Amino acid sequence: MENLLPNRRKVIDELRKGRECASQLQELLSKNESESELAAENLMSNILSSFSNTLLVLACNESEEVSKMQGSWISPKSEDSEESCKSIYMAKDRRGCYKRRRSAETLERDTPIQIDDGHAWRKYGQKVILKAKFPRSYYRCTHKTDQNCQATKQVQKIQEDPTLYRTTYYGQHTCRNFQRAPEIILDSPNSPSDTSMLLSFDTAMSSKQDQHPFFSSFPSIKQEGNHIIKEDHIPKSNDDYLVSNQSSSSDYLMSSDLTTFQSSDHGDVISDILAGSIGQLDDVLLQQLQF
DNA sequence: CAAATTTGACCTTA
């Protein structure tokens, strides 16, 4: 719990300065057209992202409530939340008897690499999306068959920033996965995320099942499809053309607790920030940091 | 050999 840095404020300050500089530099670079500058500009984007994400993480520690939704989560349920239940008819008994997306419980998140969210996923499709540079991959829970777990997710590389993947989660995990947790549980500092459940207001979506609808609190050892922990390269299952030799530092995003994603208004704010340009980050984020 | 991925066909929705 007390993992707050003693001089956290200073850190934030420094980060802020750094990001400000990076921001200015980016501005400068954007005025030139040469190719090398384009590359540099791209780099700047990444640097800015790092700053921003770090600030977010720090902001997470600020308060428990805030922490849960801010782990770089993006836009809670964007779907057509209103008319979601308009097409209930499930077709013939044939192959395409799948119904449309079940509920509006969706969640997006951008991560530097394909993050391991602690669940076992099985890839079941990949599509080229119109006007999108990168294909979209479809995953369902590995336990769809044996436990009828309905959770799915889609992963797609973000066009504006190919170093990031946008993952959209649908449905909740109803599966119980016993095999992957044990060894990691030893590490206690994470466990408060369980108690955080108690803070969750929306009993609506937590219907007696797993406490973390989309994620478990712990990183898993392996994940099908996209293992992020493997040694030298990231598998190109999603046909990533880029090298993305990111560090494995994505762990900092792991503590997110979904249960709050629709209960807070911060979620929207943050999502807008991250989804859009990072330049606006200062205003809102720093407000939330309010130091 | 079982489980995971790939990939084109099939299905639904707008």
Add this chain to the structure above:
DNA sequence: TAAGGTCAAATTTG
């Protein structure tokens, strides 16, 4: 009808 989501046979992987 086009675009996106899913299925499932073929293929790959461990």
